[in-house]
Amino acid sequence: MSFFSKFFGGLFSQQPLTKALPHHVGIIMDGNGRWANKRGLPRIFGHTKGVDSVRLIVKLAQETGLRYLTLYAFSYENWRRPDEEVSGLLGLIRKHLAQELDELHKNEVCVRIIGERDKLPKDIQKLIQTAEEKTAENTKLTLVIALSYSSRQEIISAAKKLIAQVEKEKMNLEDINEETFSQHLHTHGIPDPDLIIRTSGEKRLSNFLLWQSAYSELYFSPLHWPEFSREEFIRALDFYGSRQRRYGRV
Ligand code: FPP
Numbered sequence: 001m002s003f004f005s006k007f008f009g010g011l012f013s014q015q016p017l018t019k020a021l022p023h024h025v026g027i028i029m030d031g032n033g034r035w036a037n038k039r040g041l042p043r044i045f046g047h048t049k050g051v052d053s054v055r056l057i058v059k060l061a062q063e064t065g066l067r068y069l070t071l072y073a074f075s076y077e078n079w080r081r082p083d084e085e086v087s088g089l090l091g092l093i094r095k096h097l098a099q100e101l102d103e104l105h106k107n108e109v110c111v112r113i114i115g116e117r118d119k120l121p122k123d124i125q126k127l128i129q130t131a132e133e134k135t136a137e138n139t140k141l142t143l144v145i146a147l148s149y150s151s152r153q154e155i156i157s158a159a160k161k162l163i164a165q166v167e168k169e170k171m172n173l174e175d176i177n178e179e180t181f182s183q184h185l186h187t188h189g190i191p192d193p194d195l196i197i198r199t200s201g202e203k204r205l206s207n208f209l210l211w212q213s214a215y216s217e218l219y220f221s222p223l224h225w226p227e228f229s230r231e232e233f234i235r236a237l238d239f240y241g242s243r244q245r246r247y248g249r250v
Pocket residue numbers: 029030031032033034035047050051054071072073074075078089092093096097145
């Protein structure tokens with residue numbers, strides 16, 4: 001039985017079962033704060049509930065057979081939030097990176113972190129190193145977590161690395177092209193996302209995978225991230241399956 005028959009069968013039995021599936025899905029997990037505010041709770045409760053949705057989406061990615069899942073967990077701009085919220089968020093990331101690692105490894109998930117990791121506390125940098133080393137050979141799903149991530153910073157840093165190589169005469173100016181540029185991004189070796197999902201109704205990319213999303217399909221969900229569900233993921237996949245990707249061609 002194909003994935004679509006199994007996965008869509010029960011919920012959308014009237015639909016054709018031949019739609020294309022994305023290989024790589026990126027998610028801007030937005031709306032944790034608003035979810036908490038609506039319930040009169042401190043914002044950190046929204047982030048804590050958001051971790052349940054992270055668990056769910058990792059499970060769904062595995063069930064679906066996605067090859068890459070990129071989650072925007074902490075942006076470079078998030079450093080400007082109040083200290084209490086920043087330390088709360090880092091606390092959740094610290095706790096769950098450590099707690100989930102064995103399970104992820106057991107499920108043959110490869111963990112990759114993108115972002116300005118030098119700005120992160122040293123113990124989290126160490127956890128990242130451990131997670132990346134331990135899971136480096138896993139091939140079922142690559143889980144990319146964007147932490148302290150800014151796409152503009154990533155692009156500037158790639159440009160600087162390329163300029164340095166040209167200055168040291170290790171590279172010719174003519175050899176700078178889309179492929180060599182991509183190889184100097186944090187996402188080197190990872191294919192561009194086919195589908196980007198943003199929750200909570202905002203319709204913007206907020207400095208997430210700007211280079212890599214040139215041809216991504218964009219799905220905007222009205223749900224806040226803590227409310228994200230299996231059904232909403234299926235709706236996003238269904239939306240993706242209905243798109244014609246032309247890459248500038250007719
Ligand atoms: C956006 O909501 C969400 C974040 C800034 C953080 C998302 C992080 C997690 C769910 C924890 C991830 C943990 C691991 C281990 C990957 P917001 O605060 O911007 O919401 P708002 O727009 O409603 O204020």
